[in-house]
Amino acid sequence: MTVWEAPPGAVRSSGRHVHSMETVLQLWHDYRIPAGLLVGLVLLLWRLAGTRRGKSSENPEAVRERALDIPEVFKQPTKQTPRDPEKPVRHIASTQAAVAIGPRKIKGQKTTRRPSPQRRQDTPLQVQPLVFFSSLGGSTEKYAGDLLKTLPSALTTAAPSASNIRAPQLLDLSYIEYEDYFTGLPKSDESIAYVYLILLPTYNIDTNLSNFLEHLQETHYDFRVDTASLSGILGYSVFGFGDREGWPTEAEGFCSQAKEVDKWMAKLTARRRAYPLGMGDVKSDLKQRLGEWQSGIVDVIIDLAAGGSLGEGVPGSGNAVESDEEDDELDGQSRKPPDLADLETLGGNMDSEEPLAVDFTTYGRMQSSKPAQPAPSAPKEMVPKTSPTYAALTKQGYTIVGSHSGVKICRWTKSALRGRGSCYKFSFYGIKSHLCMETTPSLSCSNKCVFCWRHGTNPVGTTWRWQVDQPDVIFNGVKAGHYKKIKMMRGVPGVRAERFEEAMRIRHCALSLVGEPIFYPYINEFTGMLHAERISSFLVCNAQHPDQLATLKPVTQLYVSIDASNKESLRKIDRPLHRDFWERFCRCLDILKEKRFRQRTVFRLTLVKGFNIDDEAEGYADLVERGLPCLVEVKGVTYCGTSSSAGAGLTMQNVPFYEEVCAFVKALNAALERRGLKYGIAAEHAHSCCILLAATERFFVGGKWHTVIDYERFFERLESGDPFAPEDYMAPTPEWALWGNGGFDPADQRVDRKGRPKVVEI
Known part of the structure; x- marks a missing residue:
């Protein structure tokens, strides 16, 4: 076998190479740790020096743009980098988003072509x-x-x-x-x-x-x-x-x-x-x-x-309610604050030049063996602006005038302005709702009726214990408040321009808003101011103030609320404050009987199922026989869903259907015929669940009912100073308003709660 052998020179060269490599490896093993630390320290110092030098010389915007890798055309010009005028400018929306590292997120929103004009306060508009x-x-x-x-x-x-x-x-x-x-x-x-x-x-x-x-x-x-x-x-x-x-x-x-x-x-x-x-x-x-x-x-x-603006509330309409519903309840709050147990005690002492408090309402003379108590230094305000009563009534849509009066537009006023029909007063008496002002010179009442619309927030009392505002102050205040609320309707969809124009001249006044209008000591002066401007007066009282009723001067139409046919029912429904409430009630009916040939008198019956409907037609007929009113209105109660009403036992179960109201009216008419009283069913307004009975010998002339009022004729007779009777200013009832025809004005359009046309079968 042949063995290869290296030449002698080659062996010597390889030995020297191996020796040198061993020397280098020995040095590396001896100094590798210090060398690595030195190199790392040098690199760290170089890194820190470069970063500080970049921060001192580079613009911050450039740093952010480089971090995001923003294209050149989107960069915002800075002082260090002049902008090329040919290049568009894109502003970075968010600085925080710009410095974030990662995928770009583009956020945007719709913008107006031109925002609302902002002007300096010293620049006239x-x-x-x-x-x-x-x-x-x-x-x-x-x-x-x-x-x-x-x-x-x-x-x-x-x-x-x-x-x-x-x-x-x-x-x-x-x-x-x-x-x-x-x-x-x-x-x-x-x-x-x-x-x-x-x-x-x-x-x-x-x-x-x-x-x-x-x-x-x-x-x-x-x-x-x-x-x-x-x-x-x-x-x-x-x-x-x-x-x-x-x-x-x-x-x-x-x-x-x-x-x-x-x-x-x-x-x-x-x-x-x-x-x-x-x-x-x-x-x-x-x-x-x-x-x-x-x-x-x-x-x-x-x-x-x-x-510079259209008024209060939402732009253009003053926050006017567009629906036909009553104002919403107080948002989840109690309708009767804890300190409203007796609202007649509210108010602070106010200096006043008016006479001290006088009892205008006590029926009969009450003898007392107790020594006379000293009179207070000054009467209080009925509804102070700082009171919960003021806040509650204002939230319900009232304009408080002075210290004890109020005004509000009802849902029928809003409806009539939009061509959606007027209330029953138009069908029965010819009153267009958009020409009518609903007000009261006294927010206080002597009853706490279970069906009161005001949620128990209005003041109550048996005597007038408050300061008295002058009638001219009230008259001018309620007119201004009414016109202001009408103007708030001009931006509501559907309001007719011609009716809005007509509404800016009040022609009728319903003194039936809340409280007891006849409670006000200067009620005759107030109605005189209405008549001076040829504004008709419809006054409603609750038959608890006979002395005031006896001295009341003629109004266009005088109402008395007849909410029950007997003493016990009246106590449950009206919850009167007077102990002699039934005697006061009967005396008011007698006074109305005396006035029936000098002015139009009306009994208003509010039917509450479970309280005053069942088997009470005979009792109501007895009351009609006692007072012999010109007209009798029968209306189903309107439920407001208030906690105060629920506490009194009133629920939706107590609201009668229109068929039940019709059946009651027929029963009442039959009871009147059995007593030899000549009344007949004259007109109806099914939408309001209201029916009218009238004395046939007085208002059924020439084979036609004459329940509508000739207002021009009324003011002519009133201004003449000569005595006149209700028959002197009556006019024929329109055909569509007669009993059996529904009573809705054919010139208007009835709608449902969503504003859609509604077809009603009569």
Whole structure:
């Protein structure tokens, strides 16, 4: 076998190489730890020096942008890096998001084209009316031009000192860019605020108006702009021109396009409707309706120029309730605060020049062996502004006038303004609800009725222990409060312009709001002020103050509440405070009998199932025989769902159906016939669950019922100073209001709680 052997020189060279490698390895093993520490320290120092040098020389924005790796075109210019004018600018929305390391999150939201104008407080607001119109034949353009000419003079006449109202401008919807006016507000000085007045005809063909409607709708739903992109506007109003020959009713298309524009403008402006939608028939009442609308517009513009807003509450409507329901209950709170056990003790001592408290109500003279007590230094306020009573009544929608009076608009007033019907007083007596003011000069009452609508929050007392406000203060205060509440309805959808205009002149006054109006010491002076302005007076009392009732001067119609047919039932229902309540009650019926030939007298029966319906028709007939009223109203109780009523035993089970009210009225009428009393069922208002009986010998003339009041005739006879009887100012009852016809005005539209048309079978 052959063995390979290395040459001798090669062996010597390899030995030296091995020796050197062993030397290096020995050195590494000896010094590797110190060398590693030295290298690590050098790298650390280099890192710290570089970081400090970068922070001192680099812009913070550049650091954030580099961390996010933002493209060059999106970088924000800084002082160190001048911006290229050709490159767009994108602002970083959130600094915290910018410094975060990780995937970018883009957040965004819809923005308005132009926000509500913000102006300096020392800069006067300039009101700029803009008159928009659309026209094919030229007639609408002519009316818009006339408005442009007459509006400045009307504004100058109504408010000569209003220098911040600019001259109106006329704009044709066919020639303007919608985006300039109806996607956002016009670009102008921030001290200028706009009022939009829109005049529109109605066409059954495709026109530019159809495009305008489509634009409004698309703008509202466009995700790129705010849903209320015109919320910075001061207000708007629309007037429609129509022809009832082609479209007899609104449901069939009368002024339908104006109604649509009004609806979408309400959405785009966040309900800043400055005045109700006006509508006029070009062949009948156009000039009258347009004049009424223009008059209302003038008042609104003046108010806007003076205050810069449409009033209290939500924009445009003053937080007016749109439904026909009563105000909601106090939100989960007790309806009777702990300190309301006896509300007649509320109030603080107030200096007053009025005479000291006097008992105006005590029936008969009460002898007492006790020594006379010293009179208080000054009477208290009935409803102080700091009291829980004031807070509760104000929350329920009352306007408190002075220290003991109040005013409120009822749901029927709101209903009538929207063309949805008036209350039973219109069917029975010809009172339009939107012309009626509901008030009381005394919030206090001497009963605590189980069906009281005021949740037990109004004061109670048997004698007048409070300071007395002068009648002129009350009269002016309740009128101002009523008109203020009516104005709050001008932005509510569906309010008719012509009825809103009519409502700004009170023609009737129902003294039946809450409390006992006849309790007020100066009730005759107050009703005299109503009559001086030809405002009719409907006064309701609870038959507990016979002395005041005996001295009451004639009113348009005098009511007495008859809530029970016997003493025990009256105690349970009315819960009177007077111990001699039944004697007072009977005496009031006698007084009413004496007055029946000098003024219209009415018994009002409120039926409460389980309290005063079952087998009590005979008892009520006895009371009618005693008082012989001109009229008898029978009405089912309205349940308010209050805790106080529930505590008194009143629930929905106590509310009678209309069929039950009808059956009771028939039984009562039969009981009256058996006593030889000549009464008949005259009229009804099924919506209010109310039926009217009247004396046939007095109000059934020529084969027709005459329960409606001729108010002009009443004031003529009253102002003459000569004695007159109820028969001297009566008028025929309309056919639709008679018994068996339902009693709902055919000129109005009955709706359900959601505003949908409701068909009622009679």
